[in-house]
Amino acid sequence: MVLNELGRGITSALASMANAMVIDEAALDECLKEICKALLQSDVNVKLVAAMRSNVKKRVNVEELAAGLNKRKIIEKAVFDEICAMLDGGGDGDEKKAAAKDGASGSYGVRKGKPHVVMFVGLQGSGKTTTCTKYAYWHKKKGWKPALVCADTFRAGAFDQLKQNATKAQIPFYGSYEETDPAVIAQQGVELFRREGRDLIIVDTSGRHKQEAALFEEMRQVAEAVKPDLAVFVMDGSIGQAAFDQAKAFKESVEVGAVIVTKLDGHAKGGGALSAVAATKSPVIFYGTGRGHQEVFMLLEAYKHYAKYATQALKAANIPKNLKGGKGGDAPLNARHMQQTMQRMAGALPPQLLRQMGGPSGLAQLMKSMEQMGGGGMMPGGGGGGGGGKGRK
Numbered sequence: 133m134v135l136n137e138l139g140r141g142i143t144s145a146l147a148s149m150a151n152a153m154v155i156d157e158a159a160l161d162e163c164l165k166e167i168c169k170a171l172l173q174s175d176v177n178v179k180l181v182a183a184m185r186s187n188v189k190k191r192v193n194v195e196e197l198a199a200g201l202n203k204r205k206i207i208e209k210a211v212f213d214e215i216c217a218m219l220d221g222g223g224d225g226d227e228k229k230a231a232a233k234d235g236a237s238g239s240y241g242v243r244k245g246k247p248h249v250v251m252f253v254g255l256q257g258s259g260k261t262t263t264c265t266k267y268a269y270w271h272k273k274k275g276w277k278p279a280l281v282c283a284d285t286f287r288a289g290a291f292d293q294l295k296q297n298a299t300k301a302q303i304p305f306y307g308s309y310e311e312t313d314p315a316v317i318a319q320q321g322v323e324l325f326r327r328e329g330r331d332l333i334i335v336d337t338s339g340r341h342k343q344e345a346a347l348f349e350e351m352r353q354v355a356e357a358v359k360p361d362l363a364v365f366v367m368d369g370s371i372g373q374a375a376f377d378q379a380k381a382f383k384e385s386v387e388v389g390a391v392i393v394t395k396l397d398g399h400a401k402g403g404g405a406l407s408a409v410a411a412t413k414s415p416v417i418f419y420g421t422g423r424g425h426q427e428v429f430m431l432l433e434a435y436k437h438y439a440k441y442a443t444q445a446l447k448a449a450n451i452p453k454n455l456k457g458g459k460g461g462d463a464p465l466n467a468r469h470m471q472q473t474m475q476r477m478a479g480a481l482p483p484q485l486l487r488q489m490g491g492p493s494g495l496a497q498l499m500k501s502m503e504q505m506g507g508g509g510m511m512p513g514g515g516g517g518g519g520g521g522k523g524r525k
């Protein structure tokens with residue numbers, strides 16, 4: 133996946149700076165140049181890249197840093213924070229958008245104990261219908277009672293597609309072959325499933341493009357009819373630079389609170405996602421990596437992506453490269469050491485990112501999942517990083 137290449141590019145830029153004889157303005161500039169190159173190659177908007185560079189430069193004045201301070205650590209932390217800010221959209225502190233407290237019980241913006249309506253919006257063919265079912269299925273596995281409503285009256289066959297997906301995933305659905313007003317169908321479906329006690333009602337809408345004013349008006353009417361707790365902007369990972377304008381147009385019409393990037397199993401560079409994050413000020417919550425409803429390791433994929441940056445946090449928190457214990461460094465970590473490591477790592481992560489990961493317990497769970505996946509990419513020095521970290525000062 134191209135995101136891995138981005139992760140590698142960033143890690144290797146930081147590693148070469150760390151290996152420089154002297155960390156001065158020139159070394160910082162060289163490191164930032166490499167990071168910017170990696171971001172641009174991944175299709176991240178040039179303005180965002182420039183802003184990231186200038187923010188890091190504003191935060192770190194290498195020449196003025198007092199002697200004795202660990203310049204490498206300060207620079208890594210600044211880069212890490214700025215990249216995280218690109219990912220999580222900054223948020224607006226709105227309670228309803230607060231991340232789920234327990235990463236295992238719900239995804240971003242939905243919490244157990246209260247019914248939710250989640251509306252999916254996006255361009256034609258971005259993967260809304262497919263992702264609706266994946267999203268429903270993912271939550272069903274976590275004990276939710278999801279239901280799907282097809283408010284796409286524009287594309288012939290949309291209802292049949294949703295019906296087919298929902299049937300395979302064994303999730304109740306609602307739609308109509310006769311009714312032509314999507315707002316009416318959406319309202320009827322939401323009311324029906326509310327009566328049935330469903331706690332996650334997902335409304336799929338037609339694909340539309342920002343030039344289509346009438347379709348945008350229709351989307352506003354659907355939102356007005358169902359008053360979603362969360363509107364999710366679904367974007368094709370290969371959309372690239374166009375993501376910013378499109379996402380912005382959606383955000384101006386409905387209160388988009390989260391982004392899902394699809395088709396990252398293909399050749400998509402994925403960097404456009406960061407533009408959508410910037411335009412909607414909302415975080416990426418899932419990644420779609422396939423057509424089937426069971427390809428629902430999306431949150432884990434997102435976590436994996438965060439993990440790249442969490443790796444930087446581990447370094448910034450000065451946690452040893454090798455998390456294994458014992459004299460030879462080969463024994464498994466004991467529980468106490470692991471807990472201490474988690475605490476230090478949690479302390480080094482920006483609070484918002486930590487919240488998205490489900491707090492310290494979500495972070496611990498993530499570490500465990502990464503271990504189970506056998507990648508070791510989460511662990512510093514455990515693969516995935518460039519350079520191996522020798523000769524570091």
Ligand SMILES: Nc1nc2c(ncn2[C@@H]2O[C@H](COP(=O)(O)OP(=O)(O)OP(=O)(O)O)[C@@H](O)[C@H]2O)c(=O)[nH]1
Pocket residue numbers: 254255256257258259260261262263284287290337338339340394395396397398420421422423
């Ligand atoms: N490879 C891959 N294909 C995907 C993914 N998500 C969706 N697709 C495919 O993309 C195509 C469009 O997906 P849909 O879910 O129909 O998209 P949509 O946004 O609902 O489409 P409209 O309602 O026409 O706007 C379908 O062929 C899906 O199988 C993904 O993550 N990976």
